Amino acid sequence: MINRNRLFLFALILAAFNLRPGITSVSPVLHGITKELGMSSASASLLTSIPLLCFGFCSLFAGRLANRYQSEKIITFFIACIGIATFLRFFSNSSIYLLITALFIGAGIGIVSPLLSGFIKSYFPEKAASMIGIYSTSMVVGASISIGLTTPLQRLLNDSWKNGLAFWSIFALFALPLWFIVTKYAHHHTNKASQKRRASLPLKNKEAWLLTSFVGLVTLLFYCFAAWLPAIVEEKGGTSAFGGLIGTISMLAQLPATLLLPSLLRVIPSRRFWITFFTLSVMIGLSLLCFTNLTPVVSSICLGIGGGGLVSLTLLLPIDKTASSIEASTWSAMTQAIGYMIGAVGPFIIGFLHDYLGSFVPALYLLITLGLIIILLGWKLTKPANVLEEVISVK
Template structure:
């Protein structure tokens, strides 16, 4: 007899693996893509920006789809869409075609991501915190593997970046059989409470907008260096393989931050301190990358630790700020949807400025300034409050 909890755990992990490679696998082979398809840096940046825009937009409709058709079925269908769109990249013959696959991948990710959080709340209510840790860590692992292996796969698979990108559809092939089993073993009853009209987004709440701005700028920082770090390393004289390695190191460096943050918050619960610490880590990484000749490995570690910690905090803060599950879900929907749309602008701006100025260095100045704005917003949204989460005062 199948152990349902183990089945659902492995299904969660494999689903999480699918949520980043469609975006992060592009950056190691971006130079080859732009050269073969004749894309400018600005148009190439859309390969990251378009999925993020779709991510934000589609997340607004995920819960409605789940309520109507069953969450597990929508997750399974969306993983299949991600896998098919990723595989179709093997037939890429124009920049428009590649951008369409990016749009489909982003739409699939936008639906799956919020539904996996609900999946955890539904089937692991007593272990939500560690399961969210497994969820976020699995995403980082998937991103790290795709960044590190896309360039070698390109060389092994007929020296084609198309084959290297399409290879990552393999994650969906592993995930789908488990999710068909999840549908079979999932709860068959309908929760009538979920059929009610969804709570409205806190669009008139100033603090919600501050938090959304914070999430947006953190997302912008994260995906700017996720998309362009290998290209920046190449501009500084590194090879494409070395650029891919640097991107992988940056992703792997996120793991300690995502895994240890819950324990760190128990020791020092101040959100302000950790927002400041992780953002300064990003600022230091950007400064070392742009203004010193120190090996990019050090910069990538700083960027990874800072980025991983900040992204984890963006998942936690909406819960801190709310007092009920329904309220938390509406805040999370708003911060992720609008925040990721804000973040999607970042890679496009970096590509445009690179085309205009011919160098990535001026863009690093801009990202450093944004980093200091993140600290200011972080302090603004973490004013001492009476809300408590698991017995820890919010500071």
Template sequence: MKLSNRNKLFLGALILAAFNLRPGITSISPVLNEITKGLGMSSALASLLTSIPLLCFGFCSLFAGRLASRFQSEKTITFFITLIGIVTFARIFTNSTIFLLITALLIGAGIGIVSPLLSGFIKNNFPEKAASMIGIYSTSMVVGASISIGLTPPIQHWLNNSWSNGLAFWSILALIAVPFWLMVIKSSNTHIESQKIKSTLPLKNKNAWLLTAFVGLVTLMFYCFAAWLPAIVVEKGGTTELGGVVGTIAMIAQLPATLLLPSLLRAVPSKRFWITILTLSIMIGLSLLSFTNVTPIISSICLGIGSGGLVSLTLLLPIDKASSPMEASSWSAMTQAIGYMIGAIGPFIIGFLHDYLGSFIPTLYLLIFLGFIVILLGWKITKGEDIEEEFSIE
């Protein structure tokens, strides 16, 4: 894949932006036990550290297109990556539950604006390579999530054994990304185009709603185990260190699925097939945790492969069907906005049920059941495999 120097800059900026879209959320899970003890939080309250940014993510996605139309997409992305970095660094001053929840809210808002705009950025600058760029974009997010889960505990120990210092460390990713985006702004020529196109959400499109429901349940399942998998491992008798390792492996296991998805789709173009296979992988991982004493590492690999591929598909479908960068941003904004609001409910429900039932096992049964619904929705939105017609944009 040959790229001009300009597009190499844009690709580098895309990767660095994607690195910033998960650590503010995923770095919480490996130190969640220390946070709950240090701040005296219940499991339900602690789950809000994941649910609140997802809710904000969803709500703020609704405004991404409007902001891009008014201020230019690249400038908006740069501003909100800077916001994510500043707020992440501010976690070093955490001394209360409220303060930490506020940082989660603001980080979620920044992610909610940046994420759909990156879909439009891909559509505008790499229209013929969208699938490959989505693979790189998704892989970069997974890398960001993986390193934040795996390295937050040791970084915490290196930085005066402080979990707040460990969380704040990830602001370095924004510090690296912002200079690249300032160069992108100088090189971009999309300002006039984006000002002329009115951004509207496809709220009257039935297929958009089906896709949104699909995105919502995929997101819910992913963030439930992203938030609670280390704690589930500990409840089953594992150490805190093993919980962190399992969480990291689950994230790393997403890499093959996200990176290879474009090639897999070329080999077997049926999205229905891949939705089914990837969802079954998640259900197998959950079943191993629920019904066996097999090492949770195997479960984490199944969860990672399945979720990595499904999340990539949720990013690719809106871009494939859009006829312009702003349209891609609008469809991505709708599916991510409402979808991530649905997803935000998941970690809280898991935390609440754990407080009420005293065990994570019944919550795993619930997630396995949701897997069947994801498959049914996947079959519905890929009916006839002719997605060009099924997802025509109004």
């Protein structure tokens, strides 16, 4: 039993490593891609936007696939899809080809991500909180490694961005053998009662739509600077390697906010306070990039802390707003699916504005304004049902 739990833990970590590099590895070499393939900034931004769209859309079907087939087999299959699509970037010779690989990577992430949450709930029910922390941390580490090492790998591997991007299929290569073993050791139970009680998405609930809008704007803000931060640093005079380093620092700065949020909420329970705090952190980071010549390292730390905290809150709020696990699942499915589709528009908008105006500065103005809207939405969303939470938070 101990060996099985260790096996499942390592399988979870390696699976999580696969869920971000296909998206985040693009940003450090985006300038080289646009130059070689003749892509505009707007079309290059689709390399981030398309996976996010597929993530949101395909996550709606993950539960149906798990109900029909063994979820561990579905996870294994789509990790393989992510790995193959990533490796095929080695043969990229056109923008259309590269965008197709992005589509398949996004679809794989959209299926695997929600099923891994179910995997945790199924096999680690008594350690769910700590396992979700490990899962989230593993995703951040995978994203950080891919951002920081893609440019050095490009130079090492025949000075080719294609090789730098395709290299990250190695995560799938390590994960798949473990997941083939997991499918043999996994229990094959299906909860028929839960299948019969499938709850529908809360499409007629105004508060669910408010939460979905909040999640969408947070996702949009987060992936805008995740996709374009290295390019913004290059525009300010940094090298591509330095831009990749700044992106890595931003990703690593998410870890404290992600890991410490439960403890922070015990000290100050008010969701309003932390929504405001983390959003202001992002806005400060964007303002430093826009209005000062201070080293981008400071900006990246502010962006990482704020972004990591906000994304963690988007996972927590559906639980706060619902009374049962089934209801929480449907709210989470709706907020993540539609929210990520909203978020997918962000990188494209930034690329379009850069093409049209020739600078990232107007886009930074837009993102700072978006931060104010997020704070207003967050306050509206977390209007307390009772005064006790606000009293505690003030004390």
